[in-house]
Amino acid sequence: MAWAESIVSVLKKYNVRFLNYVPDTKIEKILAAARDLGGFEALPLTREEEGIGIVCGQSLGGGRGVMLCPTAGLGNSINAVAALAIAYRIPCPIIIGVRGDLGEFNPAQVPMGQATQDILDALRIPSYRITREDETEKMTEGALRICYASEGPVAILVTNELAGWKEGRTKK
Amino acid sequence: MIDRSEASKYLVGKLKDELVVTSLGNEKYDLRSSGDRDRNFYNWNAMGMASSLGLGLAMARPELKVIVYDGDGSLLMNLGALATIAMREPKNLIHIVWDNRSYAITGGQPTATAFRTDLGAMAKGAGYPKVERVETLAAFQSAADRALIEPGPWFIHCLMKDKPVKGGGLPSPTAIKHRFMDAIGARH
Numbered sequence: 001m002a003w004a005e006s007i008v009s010v011l012k013k014y015n016v017r018f019l020n021y022v023p024d025t026k027i028e029k030i031l032a033a034a035r036d037l038g039g040f041e042a043l044p045l046t047r048e049e050e051g052i053g054i055v056c057g058q059s060l061g062g063g064r065g066v067m068l069c070p071t072a073g074l075g076n077s078i079n080a081v082a083a084l085a086i087a088y089r090i091p092c093p094i095i096i097g098v099r100g101d102l103g104e105f106n107p108a109q110v111p112m113g114q115a116t117q118d119i120l121d122a123l124r125i126p127s128y129r130i131t132r133e134d135e136t137e138k139m140t141e142g143a144l145r146i147c148y149a150s151e152g153p154v155a156i157l158v159t160n161e162l163a164g165w166k167e168g169r170t171k172k
Numbered sequence: 173m174i175d176r177s178e179a180s181k182y183l184v185g186k187l188k189d190e191l192v193v194t195s196l197g198n199e200k201y202d203l204r205s206s207g208d209r210d211r212n213f214y215n216w217n218a219m220g221m222a223s224s225l226g227l228g229l230a231m232a233r234p235e236l237k238v239i240v241y242d243g244d245g246s247l248l249m250n251l252g253a254l255a256t257i258a259m260r261e262p263k264n265l266i267h268i269v270w271d272n273r274s275y276a277i278t279g280g281q282p283t284a285t286a287f288r289t290d291l292g293a294m295a296k297g298a299g300y301p302k303v304e305r306v307e308t309l310a311a312f313q314s315a316a317d318r319a320l321i322e323p324g325p326w327f328i329h330c331l332m333k334d335k336p337v338k339g340g341g342l343p344s345p346t347a348i349k350h351r352f353m354d355a356i357g358a359r360h
Contacts, residue, residue, distance in 0.1 A: 046252025053228065054228035054231070060213065060228070063231065151360055
């Protein structure tokens with residue numbers, strides 16, 4: 001199974017229904033796999049912080065949702081993660097399409113991409129970097145298990161090692 | 173201009189199984205002193221997030237009406253939520269904005285609504301199907317009565333007096349969460 005299909009099948013196994021997202025190319029692969037599998041509701045957002053509030057609202061209602069966004073979007077969402085998901089102990093899985101790392105072409109993606117792990121660590125958010133297709137299912141499942149067990153945010157990082165880097169117009 | 177504690181007491185007196193979520197501003201204290209309920213979710217410090225929490229709840233629990241107690245400052249921080257809510261169109265959402273034209277909880281600094289910004293017009297522009305602007309208690313009561321019965325999403329823009337809020341002090345975040353979720357039989 002390709003990595004995006006693996007992620008989506010684990011989401012379904014854990015009864016995740018809501019895919020709240022700000023798109024990027026990796027996230028689109030997950031959304032496409034979800035459309036193929038069916039049974040999800042995808043909600044496009046204006047900003048990632050909104051998505052954290054929405055996932056937390058879904059969780060408080062007894063539903064399960066995830067936030068899907070690129071690394072830059074994590075920066076847009078941090079106080080909501082801290083003040084809702086951490087302070088109230090609300091499960092909030094965040095699936096992050098990594099930018100600003102291996103093979104990046106866009107110089108302005110690099111600062112957030114390189115800071116992402118430190119930001120997650122500073123907030124003690126458990127995070128799991130998926131780098132290989134054959135570990136995707138186990139890593140995703142393990143991340144969801146700790147998320148619902150600990151009742152807090154968890155980050156799943158979809159890396160360039162796994163999903164490839166974005167081709168783009170390099171500097172000249 | 174509306175006295176929020178009076179208006180809030182009226183609304184809370186009408187509630188049965190509805191859920192109420194607040195912004196981090198003073199509206200959370202007025203909600204609590206209007207009548208503390210297990211189905212109230214008080215927001216300690218998630219800036220701007222009341223409307224998004226309300227949307228998430230409305231999606232997860234379509235059988236329940238969800239009321240958002242938002243403020244002008246809080247909504248101005250999360251204006252994109254207007255577009256997202258209008259796009260998703262949750263029929264069970266009632267978005268109340270208590271507009272006192274100031275950041276009252278931090279000392280009364282003016283917000284943009286003290287100048288030219290009209291949040292009701294922005295909600296209309298975002299695509300909310302039901303938008304009411306109310307400036308008196310009677311108008312609030314009539315809008316709230318309709319919103320509790322008719323499908324939304326509703327946006328009730330309340331022009332309110334800026335006056336000191338009594339109360340203060342909340343249970344811990346996790347106590348608020350567990351009480352709220354137990355009341356609606358929700359499990360993570």
